[in-house]
Amino acid sequence: MKKYVLLLVGIVVIAGYAVTNHAKSLAAPPTHSSAVFTADGKLVLPTGFRKWVFVGAPLTPNGLNGGAANFPEFHHVYVEAQNLDAYLKTGSFPEGTVFVKELTRVLNPTFPDGSRTEPSGRGYFNGEFNGIDATVKDSKRFAKTNGWGFFTFGHHPMPYTETAAESPVTECAGCHMAYVSKTDMTWVQFYPLLRGDKAN
Amino acid sequence: MSAKWKFIIGALLLTALVARPQTDEKKGPVFTKDGELVLPMGYRSWVFIGGPITPNGLNGGDAPFPEFHSVYIEKENFRYYQKNGKFPEGTVMVKELALVQGSGHADGSIDSASGRGYFPAALNGLDVMVKDSKRFSNTNNWGFFTFGHHALPYEAKAKESSSKECASCHIAFVTKTDMVWVQYYPLLKANIE
Numbered sequence: 024m025k026k027y028v029l030l031l032v033g034i035v036v037i038a039g040y041a042v043t044n045h046a047k048s049l050a051a052p053p054t055h056s057s058a059v060f061t062a063d064g065k066l067v068l069p070t071g072f073r074k075w076v077f078v079g080a081p082l083t084p085n086g087l088n089g090g091a092a093n094f095p096e097f098h099h100v101y102v103e104a105q106n107l108d109a110y111l112k113t114g115s116f117p118e119g120t121v122f123v124k125e126l127t128r129v130l131n132p133t134f135p136d137g138s139r140t141e142p143s144g145r146g147y148f149n150g151e152f153n154g155i156d157a158t159v160k161d162s163k164r165f166a167k168t169n170g171w172g173f174f175t176f177g178h179h180p181m182p183y184t185e186t187a188a189e190s191p192v193t194e195c196a197g198c199h200m201a202y203v204s205k206t207d208m209t210w211v212q213f214y215p216l217l218r219g220d221k222a223n
Numbered sequence: 224m225s226a227k228w229k230f231i232i233g234a235l236l237l238t239a240l241v242a243r244p245q246t247d248e249k250k251g252p253v254f255t256k257d258g259e260l261v262l263p264m265g266y267r268s269w270v271f272i273g274g275p276i277t278p279n280g281l282n283g284g285d286a287p288f289p290e291f292h293s294v295y296i297e298k299e300n301f302r303y304y305q306k307n308g309k310f311p312e313g314t315v316m317v318k319e320l321a322l323v324q325g326s327g328h329a330d331g332s333i334d335s336a337s338g339r340g341y342f343p344a345a346l347n348g349l350d351v352m353v354k355d356s357k358r359f360s361n362t363n364n365w366g367f368f369t370f371g372h373h374a375l376p377y378e379a380k381a382k383e384s385s386s387k388e389c390a391s392c393h394i395a396f397v398t399k400t401d402m403v404w405v406q407y408y409p410l411l412k413a414n415i416e
């Protein structure tokens with residue numbers, strides 16, 4: 024009998040583990056966040072964002088902005104699926120939401136506007152990676168800037184810096200507050216998936 | 224062992240099986256009996272590798288590819304390419320299209336708070352390429368498919384596109400990089416995850 028009891032205990036442990044694991048994958052707690060902060064409040068460079076949902080990529084090249092664009096690169100913007108879904112349902116992002124904006128340069132311009140001609144036509148193509156910015160929603164930590172903190176991990180080729188202090192209001196938050204307070208500080212008008220184009 | 228114990232152990236085993244974390248859905252392309260490709264699902268959780276833009280405004284009002292091209296591939300397939308310089312059998316690449324917003328300037332760009340440039344409007348179609356050296360041996364092992372160049376929803380399935388529509392240009396220009404324009408996708412050139 025004793026060995027059956029041992030077997031039973033083993034099975035219970037396995038079943039319990041499986042059930043717990045399953046429950047974890049089903050229930051995304053609202054407090055979930057991929058944001059990791061150091062003791063002195065710096066944000067740790069987000070990882071794993073290539074598995075998040077890519078929501079869009081505006082481009083405002085130097086060639087169209089007097090040679091000195093504020094944002095000369097392609098902006099590849101990522102957010103986690105559960106936060107995207109929550110926004111589409113409620114119009115605001117859950118606490119702990121992280122957006123990652125990865126930058127790539129425009130591939131070797133040949134025209135004054137920064138474009139080049141390739142077999143597919145004249146336009147703009149992705150060049151080298153050139154930096155990462157992130158925003159984090161945390162209404163306590165970032166109460167002064169509408170609940171969001173802004174961080175820059177370098178605008179240069181890899182590797183990026185490992186931690187970043189919050190950027191001053193004038194650098195990022197100011198413009199978001201002025202233009203997109205109503206859409207939870209996010210430029211949803213530039214991202215088809217944030218405007219509700221149905222995900223496949 | 225008593226019947227009661229057998230029942231308890233059996234019930235627990237069943238619980239363990241039912242509660243086992245779900246495995247990922249089937250990988251790779253799905254074809255109908257008559258060789259049409261079924262619209263790939265789940266690609267938004269694949270890896271986005273880049274999104275060129277060749278707008279109408281820079282191509283005489285009639286660009287072959289007027290939209291943003293957002294290209295997706297499964298992680299294990301691009302990691303394989305990074306290591307081996309070719310894609311494994313069964314690789315699927317999805318190219319989802321997004322229109323360019325507005326018509327502010329002649330080149331198709333618009334002015335926004337962040338500057339003058341191009342911004343994605345509505346999603347506008349989906350193209351796919353699949354590597355299958357038996358099925359597509361006539362076109363360097365890749366088949367090309369279009370699920371519509373229009374707003375959602377896309378077609379549920381698609382026939383292989385004619386060679387002159389897609390494959391021929393890939394054959395002419397990017398045979399050496401396994402039919403993929405890797406020069407436009409930094410992730411395919413880098414050894415990073």
